[in-house]
Amino acid sequence: MRASYISRKVAALKPSGIRKFFDIAATMKDVISLGIGEPDFTTPPRILEAGIRSLQNGETHYTSNAGLSELRQSIAAHLEVHYGVRYDPDSEIVITVGGSEALYLAFTALLDPGDEVVILTPCFVSYQAGVLLADGVPVEVACTMENNFDLDPAAVRAAITPRTKAILVGYPNNPTGAVASRQRLEEIVRIAQEHDLIIISDEIYDRLVYGLPHVCVPALPGAKERTILVGAFSKDYAMTGWRIGYCAGPKEIMQALVRVHQYTIMCAPTTAQAAAITALRECDEDVMEMRQEYDRRRKLIVSGLNQIGLPTFEPKGAFYAFPKISDVGLDDEAFANRLLQEEHVAVVPGSAFGAGGEGFVRCSYATAYEKIEEALRRMEKFVNRL
Numbered sequence: 606m607r608a609s610y611i612s613r614k615v616a617a618l619k620p621s622g623i624r625k626f627f628d629i630a631a632t633m634k635d636v637i638s639l640g641i642g643e644p645d646f647t648t649p650p651r652i653l654e655a656g657i658r659s660l661q662n663g664e665t666h667y668t669s670n671a672g673l674s675e676l677r678q679s680i681a682a683h684l685e686v687h688y689g690v691r692y693d694p695d696s697e698i699v700i701t702v703g704g705s706e707a708l709y710l711a712f713t714a715l716l717d718p719g720d721e722v723v724i725l726t727p728c729f730v731s732y733q734a735g736v737l738l739a740d741g742v743p744v745e746v747a748c749t750m751e752n753n754f755d756l757d758p759a760a761v762r763a764a765i766t767p768r769t770k771a772i773l774v775g776y777p778n779n780p781t782g783a784v785a786s787r788q789r790l791e792e793i794v795r796i797a798q799e800h801d802l803i804i805i806s807d808e809i810y811d812r813l814v815y816g817l818p819h820v821c822v823p824a825l826p827g828a829k830e831r832t833i834l835v836g837a838f839s840k841d842y843a844m845t846g847w848r849i850g851y852c853a854g855p856k857e858i859m860q861a862l863v864r865v866h867q868y869t870i871m872c873a874p875t876t877a878q879a880a881a882i883t884a885l886r887e888c889d890e891d892v893m894e895m896r897q898e899y900d901r902r903r904k905l906i907v908s909g910l911n912q913i914g915l916p917t918f919e920p921k922g923a924f925y926a927f928p929k930i931s932d933v934g935l936d937d938e939a940f941a942n943r944l945l946q947e948e949h950v951a952v953v954p955g956s957a958f959g960a961g962g963e964g965f966v967r968c969s970y971a972t973a974y975e976k977i978e979e980a981l982r983r984m985e986k987f988v989n990r991l
Contacts, residue, residue: 614737621730621957633949637980639968640951642779642925644843648880649891652842655883656876664875670867671859672700672851673878679885680836680851687811688821690829696856699863700873704809704837704850705731706866711771711805711833711852712739714861720770722805725756726959727927729779729807733959742768747961750929753918754783754961758792765800772797774822775807777814780958780967781927782903782920787820794828803858804832809850810923812841812892815900817921823853830855838877840923841892842884849877899924902970902977909981910968913988924971927955931964933991941966947990948983 609616647653671677677694684690692698701707708731716722718740724732726745733743746764748754761772772793776785797804806822823832837850850873852862866872906926910917915928930940937954944950955965970977 614740618734618737633945636945636949636951637972637976637983638951639970639972639977639980640953641971642840642923642967642969643845643971644840644895644924645972646843646895648843648847649884649888651887651891652844652880652884656847656880659876659879664879666875668700668872668875668878670863670872671698672873673875673882676700676878676882676885677851679882680853683885684821684834684853688819688824690821690824692853693856697853697859699852699859699866700878701850701852701866702870702873703839703848704807704835706870706873707835707837707850707852708732708735708805708807709738710862710865711835712736712741713865714858715739715770715803716741717770719768721766721768723761723764723769723772724959725761725772725774727754727778727780727955727962727965728773728775728959730957732773732775732807736773741770744769745960747959748781748783749961750916750918750927750965754778754781754927756785756789756793758789758796761793762796765796765802769800769802771803771805773805773807777808777810777819777922778925779810779923780925780953780955780962780965781918782923782925783918784814784817784921785820787825790820790822791825794822794825797831798827802831804828805835806832807835809835809837810840811836813896813899813924814922815896815903815920819922833858838881838884842881842888843895844877844880844884847874847877847880849873849881898974899970902972902974905974906968906970906977906981909977910984913981913985915984915988924969926968926970927965928968929965933988935991937962937964937966944984944987948987950980950983950987 833854917928955962
């Protein structure tokens with residue numbers, strides 16, 4: 606009998622820092638969770654009705670590997686209307702099982718063993734793991750609070766080697782809530798052009814931006830022909846459990862993604878695809894209402910954290926605040942553990958999100974306003990004891 610049948614690659618993967626605290630909190634009573642990045646809203650009624658209608662109509666079979674043509678057409682129309690970027694729905698859009706599968710497909714289709722991906726961090730926990738699973742090498746480039754967690758083109762340029770294949774950016778950002786400036790994203794496009802690199806742009810929070818327009822990377826000059834755009838319905842439309850997302854990009858690359866997709870997934874859930882069509886065509890008002898409520902919560906939590914003495918820059922997108930906690934005398938892991946055990950408030954250590962996250966914690970404000978108020982009261986008691 607072998608000592609282990611698990612591959613070295615999988616055995617070396619770190620467990621998700623987000624899920625660790627979620628699982629602990631689930632065993633406790635009276636916990637206010639600021640940990641999981643999931644909308645507390647129920648999926649809007651018209652989307653629910655579209656999914657139910659699809660089931661009642663017997664639409665329970667496979668779709669094409671690339672997804673329903675009607676959904677791809679709706680996504681193409683959505684991207685053109687909102688961002689002025691045009692995609693051929695027949696050859697440049699692939700429907701996926703959430704944004705996570707879209708990222709997995711991109712890494713798997715692009716990377717040969719040893720290829721490097723420059724990743725702007727702090728970032729979503731699956732970025733580095735996805736690169737490693739595709740036998741690539743993640744190269745982290747940390748963004749800083751002093752720069753509002755905007756990207757640093759000079760640092761990106763310095764990280765590029767002959768093995769670099771792609772640059773991965775994710776704005777609006779999880780965990781910081783940062784929104785990258787147009788000027789700096791344009792510089793990233795120029796760097797990609799100079800070194801003939803692919804840009805993977807994760808924009809799943811594109812509709813959740815406060816007080817300024819979202820910058821869609823493939824809409825920037827010279828970007829579309831070398832960008833894989835990752836989108837999803839989970840956050841903007843409160844559809845996390847539906848598991849529906851998409852990739853958009855150059856035809857040749859999309860063909861490669863479909864090749865992987867057809868052998869691993871076959872197609873995204875048919876019911877979710879039908880619901881997503883209605884989301885795009887009929888639910889802009891729902892998105893705006895949810896965004897308005899997130900904005901109200903955003904102002905509460907940022908103001909509250911700063912008053913407690915946890916310096917927090919103003920996030921402009923997504924639904925996360927990223928307070929600095931290093932001044933209280935604990936590292937982020939100890940802070941999160943003790944806050945959960947002593948005050949029953951769940952947050953996620955910033956170190957779970959890669960370089961630049963150490964000394965911070967992520968607080969999701971995708972929960973009720975009243976719960977955020979109570980969480981802030983508990984956090985103030987905790988910080989005062991320290």
